[in-house]
Amino acid sequence: MTEASPSFLRRASTPARVAFTALTTAALAAAAPAWGWEPAKPVEFVVPAGTGGGADQMARLIQGIIVKHKLMKESMVVINKSGGAGAEGFLDIKGSKGNPHKIVITLSNLFTTPMATGVPFHWKDMTPVSMMALDQFVLWVNAQSPYKTASEYVAAVKAAGASKFKMGGTGSKQEDQIITVGLEKATGTKFIYVPFKGGGEVAVQLVGNHINSTVNNPIEAVAQWRSGALRPLCVFDTDRMPYSAKVTETQSWADIPTCKESGVSTDYVMLRGIFMAPGVTPEQQAYYVDLMKKVRETPDWKDYMEKGAFNTTSLTGAEFQKWLEGAEATHKALMTEAGFIVAN
Numbered sequence: 436m437t438e439a440s441p442s443f444l445r446r447a448s449t450p451a452r453v454a455f456t457a458l459t460t461a462a463l464a465a466a467a468p469a470w471g472w473e474p475a476k477p478v479e480f481v482v483p484a485g486t487g488g489g490a491d492q493m494a495r496l497i498q499g500i501i502v503k504h505k506l507m508k509e510s511m512v513v514i515n516k517s518g519g520a521g522a523e524g525f526l527d528i529k530g531s532k533g534n535p536h537k538i539v540i541t542l543s544n545l546f547t548t549p550m551a552t553g554v555p556f557h558w559k560d561m562t563p564v565s566m567m568a569l570d571q572f573v574l575w576v577n578a579q580s581p582y583k584t585a586s587e588y589v590a591a592v593k594a595a596g597a598s599k600f601k602m603g604g605t606g607s608k609q610e611d612q613i614i615t616v617g618l619e620k621a622t623g624t625k626f627i628y629v630p631f632k633g634g635g636e637v638a639v640q641l642v643g644n645h646i647n648s649t650v651n652n653p654i655e656a657v658a659q660w661r662s663g664a665l666r667p668l669c670v671f672d673t674d675r676m677p678y679s680a681k682v683t684e685t686q687s688w689a690d691i692p693t694c695k696e697s698g699v700s701t702d703y704v705m706l707r708g709i710f711m712a713p714g715v716t717p718e719q720q721a722y723y724v725d726l727m728k729k730v731r732e733t734p735d736w737k738d739y740m741e742k743g744a745f746n747t748t749s750l751t752g753a754e755f756q757k758w759l760e761g762a763e764a765t766h767k768a769l770m771t772e773a774g775f776i777v778a779n
Contacts, residue, residue, distance in 0.1 A: 472718040474509040474536055481539040483524025483548075485517045487635025488605060489570060489652045489743075493707055494540045497567075497727075500735050506726060517632065520544055520606050522554040529560040531712040535719040538564065541708045543610050546766040551608035553777040558763065561710040562720055563755050565727040569746035570705040572614055572671040573691065575649045575656055577641055578664055585669040585697035588648065592624040602626040603637045603646035608775040610705050611637075614650045614671060616773040617701040641665060652705070654743030657682065669694040671703045676744045688744040704746060706762065708755075724751050 484490040516524035582588040604611025634655030659665040676688040
């Protein structure tokens, strides 16, 4: 990070985007290797976030793909454990040492929650499986508002004076509030940050004009955008999203400018990853690595990636480990600058 560019999480690396292949159900089944281990009972899929948000939606999509394409013999049950900004879910996984019948989907709260709360948890207390994608963030306003660009909105916030405009987000001292602080530092503005339990609730609050803006993920607000209730102003990434299919009658994801293009030099992308409990065997870890690879190869996943405007970067093994280490260091710097690190 430099003084001239208060960037809020650039990628630690720029691996090539994943090329998706539309495989048939039969082909997926035929490609299955003979594993030395596979689940012997239902697998618990923990979501350390509330219902309706991006993590919950992705977990339930993965569950649905596994069922549809018969990728597992046993069932997978999604369970939300959102208490303590996700700490409930992470501590559950940490305390399930050696249990291969439990996995968790992670956001960047993997890093922010222990830093902001002091909860005795670290991402190395779990076993990394796979980065499924990186999630974007978009600055949204109500479509009835007069603001057509990010620069117009920022100018209005400045003109109104400190703490007149409300920014809604998911949780406190988490990704959404970190981005809000970055936006404030980049533009000299000041928002009243209003936390909610999940991205779905955040979008509903903006539609109802109970808040002035949000920094919601694309998938969490796409329905309201498509219906004409919300308006995207800019995406918090270094490049525009590549998806050119029209979402509304006039706009695609690719039509949304980056915040930098709009004069707001702030960017941030969020992890969507899968982990297991500590102490599992390499064979058990390999099973889930392969399972998630099969999920990403389905046309269902490709369609979801496009509709949700995800960055499709995917990593496993040493590359994923390296990315996690870099992301942890970056978040520590961001949290320190924002004053969100809990005193030990």
